[in-house]
Amino acid sequence: MNISQLARKTGLTAKTIRYYESIGLIPAAVRTEAGYRTYGDRDITVLQFIARSRSLGFSVEDVGHLLTLWQDRSRTSAEVKALAAQQVAEIDRKVAELTMMRQALTDLMQHCHGDDRPDCPILDRLAGEIRAGQEADDAGEGCCEHHSSFRESRV
């Protein structure tokens, strides 16, 4: 089986498979005389394992760990379950972060009439101006001040 056949059977791209080989996630493939990579049925299973793990949000590094555990006959199921639990916790963290963003955004939108007029409370609030008579707390600071805790991460 050539690389694009394997790609088709696993839902990955040939590029991705070569990439996984290059970073050592999978061992180097056997080559034909002409240098073409050849694969067997075992490789389909391995790459599907990887694809499924990635689709569950595990990082490539985590997948490497999972592959090791999978090959290791002496590992305990508790180890694997712990990794999965950690992944669930990470997902929960991201959902919480996104939920806070969503709340802040819809709060902003609620104050905006959203019509033809140029006056826009969303921009005013992003700039730190709080319109009189709408919220009485804080003086030009604190409206959306979670940003240090809110810094980037992967889905």
Added chain:
Amino acid sequence: MNISQLARKTGLTAKTIRYYESIGLIPAAVRTEAGYRTYGDRDITVLQFIARSRSLGFSVEDVGHLLTLWQDRSRTSAEVKALAAQQVAEIDRKVAELTMMRQALTDLMQHCHGDDRPDCPILDRLAGEIRAGQEADDAGEGCCEHHSSFRESRV
């Protein structure tokens, strides 16, 4: 005001501010004779606007758009609200994706006793094996086959 003072007042880092200048998100700062960037109070407002927008999940490109709208006295509030709505939709999409991942993960975990024994249904299912007597549908395919729709994105 030097760059690190501005950084402190906005919650960004000096690196980030220089980066924003380098990609043209903010105009080039005025320099002292020695080449130091100097900033005024207006810059605090602009950078806070940027920091708040970023913390709401807007991409740097989106923030550029928001800044343009902010400066543009003739834009309508509807335009801004539409951008915010788009951002909310994006957040919802990510939450849905994460929620599906979470569900699939907890389903897997539910079948794993998580003890000292090496037998692990999580790994078995990632590899495509469905243990007899637990689920009768599908034959080695289809268990977690959403991966094409599940491919990467930012929080």
Added chain:
DNA sequence: GCTTGACCTTCCAGTGACAGGAAGGTGCAG
């Protein structure tokens, strides 16, 4: 034998939004 087109190879660059660090210049207090 020759061409065509689909495959395969390697290598390099780009993505987004910065962070880290090196090498060197500046400003000011003691």
Added chain:
DNA sequence: CTGCACCTTCCTGTCACTGGAAGGTCAAGC
């Protein structure tokens, strides 16, 4: 004048790939 904190630019690294260039290989059809 000696620290030390700050500033500058430039280069590299992150993560998980993707795109593309330049070139080799294979099988089919003429």
